[in-house]
Amino acid sequence: MCRDVTCNVSTLLREYLENFGGVKVFNKINRILTTGAVISFAVVFNAPASRAASFTPQLIQESLFFGRNILGKGEVSESQFQGFVNNTVTPRFPDGLTIFDANGQFRNASGTIIREKSKNLTLFTEDNSRNTTAINDIARTYIQNFNQESVLRVTNKDNLKVSFGQNEDLFSNSPIPKFIKVDLFFGRNIPGGGEVSEEQFQGFINDTITPRFPDGLTVFDANGQFRDSKGTIIREKSKNVSLLLEDTPKNETSVNEVVRRYVQQFNQESVLQAANEKVKVSFGLGEDLFDNSPTPKSIKVDLFFGRNIPGGGEISEDQFQGFINNVITPRFPDGLTIFDVNGQFRDSTGTIIKEKSKNVSLLLEDTFKNETSINEVVRAYVQQFRQESVLQVADENVEVSFISSQRPISVPEPSLTVSLLTLGVLGTSSAFKKKKSLQQKSYVKSAKR
Numbered sequence: 001m002c003r004d005v006t007c008n009v010s011t012l013l014r015e016y017l018e019n020f021g022g023v024k025v026f027n028k029i030n031r032i033l034t035t036g037a038v039i040s041f042a043v044v045f046n047a048p049a050s051r052a053a054s055f056t057p058q059l060i061q062e063s064l065f066f067g068r069n070i071l072g073k074g075e076v077s078e079s080q081f082q083g084f085v086n087n088t089v090t091p092r093f094p095d096g097l098t099i100f101d102a103n104g105q106f107r108n109a110s111g112t113i114i115r116e117k118s119k120n121l122t123l124f125t126e127d128n129s130r131n132t133t134a135i136n137d138i139a140r141t142y143i144q145n146f147n148q149e150s151v152l153r154v155t156n157k158d159n160l161k162v163s164f165g166q167n168e169d170l171f172s173n174s175p176i177p178k179f180i181k182v183d184l185f186f187g188r189n190i191p192g193g194g195e196v197s198e199e200q201f202q203g204f205i206n207d208t209i210t211p212r213f214p215d216g217l218t219v220f221d222a223n224g225q226f227r228d229s230k231g232t233i234i235r236e237k238s239k240n241v242s243l244l245l246e247d248t249p250k251n252e253t254s255v256n257e258v259v260r261r262y263v264q265q266f267n268q269e270s271v272l273q274a275a276n277e278k279v280k281v282s283f284g285l286g287e288d289l290f291d292n293s294p295t296p297k298s299i300k301v302d303l304f305f306g307r308n309i310p311g312g313g314e315i316s317e318d319q320f321q322g323f324i325n326n327v328i329t330p331r332f333p334d335g336l337t338i339f340d341v342n343g344q345f346r347d348s349t350g351t352i353i354k355e356k357s358k359n360v361s362l363l364l365e366d367t368f369k370n371e372t373s374i375n376e377v378v379r380a381y382v383q384q385f386r387q388e389s390v391l392q393v394a395d396e397n398v399e400v401s402f403i404s405s406q407r408p409i410s411v412p413e414p415s416l417t418v419s420l421l422t423l424g425v426l427g428t429s430s431a432f433k434k435k436k437s438l439q440q441k442s443y444v445k446s447a448k449r
């Protein structure tokens with residue numbers, strides 16, 4: 001990462017953002033489901049505020065999914081994968097990357113549920129031929145080194161806005177407020193020594209973030225990795241706070257206040273901010289969540305399932321796994337991704353409520369059939385576990401392909417529905433509290449389940 005104070009501002013942001021991301025990989029071309037824990041989330045946040053950069057309009061998100069089963073001979077070990085990241089990925093994207101530990105799950109032709117440990121690597125990078133070549137080289141090296149069939153590549157070309165600075169124009173501030181997704185990345189290393197503790201960060205969430213965004217937030221545990229100017233690989237524990245909110249001036253001001261307070265309280269240089277302006281959010285059943293394009297296209301759908309049972313108790317791991325096997329997988333057999341998360345919101349009495357939750361993420365075609373299947377999944381969960389709602393977030397702008405040893409294979413194919421879902425511990429994440437009065441609007445403020 002360029003840390004010299006003489007670095008050009010635009011170069012700093014461009015180089016840093018090229019390599020921010022998380023990755024998951026599957027070695028099965030058509031059928032993948034990822035279940036696992038987020039092990040490392042690359043974060044390189046400490047760009048001085050005085051060098052805060054403007055937005056990079058061509059920034060896209062690249063996610064790679066690496067299966068760890070080796071055909072005929074065991075599994076790619078943690079040390080082998082870390083060596084691959086150090087020797088193959090980091091040299092091409094030295095300024096930062098994100099790695100998630102995961103397990104794949106899908107149903108094969110005989111109806112057997114197959115699971116596989118996987119790694120998810122995501123990068124925020126410029127949309128250019130040099131980076132595309134680098135991504136293909138990374139995938140093909142993995143395929144050759146570990147006898148894989150393919151690496152899944154998911155590209156999100158939303159008009160992402162990314163910033164390190166304070167008081168920048170991160171939101172479009174639409175005339176009619178719309179829901180957007182905002183991710184904040186907090187490095188935990190303290191300059192001069194020490195680290196922001198779990199207790200200190202939780203206090204920061206409770207005292208600074210939740211009062212401004214009381215309806216819900218998601219926190220991911222992560223580890224940053226980048227290569228410094230001396231060629232040394234640097235790692236740093238970090239936190240990714242993900243918010244769904246309206247793109248209003250008030251919320252933009254609140255985001256800036258959160259960033260400013262973290263920088264001041266913990267002697268940080270900066271906080272990375274990324275805003276995704278193209279998501280659809282819903283709690284209800286039968287709502288028009290998909291565009292249903294005349295020519296079906298791949299989209300990303302995230303479902304958030306709260307695990308608290310009204311009146312007491314909690315949905316167990318076995319119960320939720322049974323729900324996946326019996327309800328979700330039959331409708332999306334080609335693969336899905338499940339994240340273990342924790343919800344947090346502030347109720348009407350001012351009490352902070354926490355709840356274990358599950359985030360199921362799917363890549364699928366925006367057909368009426370799949371939209372109906374999503375509604376069936378939501379309805380089944382609400383009825384089976386006496387829930388109030390299930391938060392649904394759809395991103396209509398993703399591209400899916402499989403990189404083989406020869407060349408990328410684009411999908412979807414004529415009858416292919418690609419679905420991804422990772423069962424993983426993303427540290428502390430949130431479910432959003434539901435408010436019935438907001439269901440009649442075209443957006444949702446919160447979801448408890």
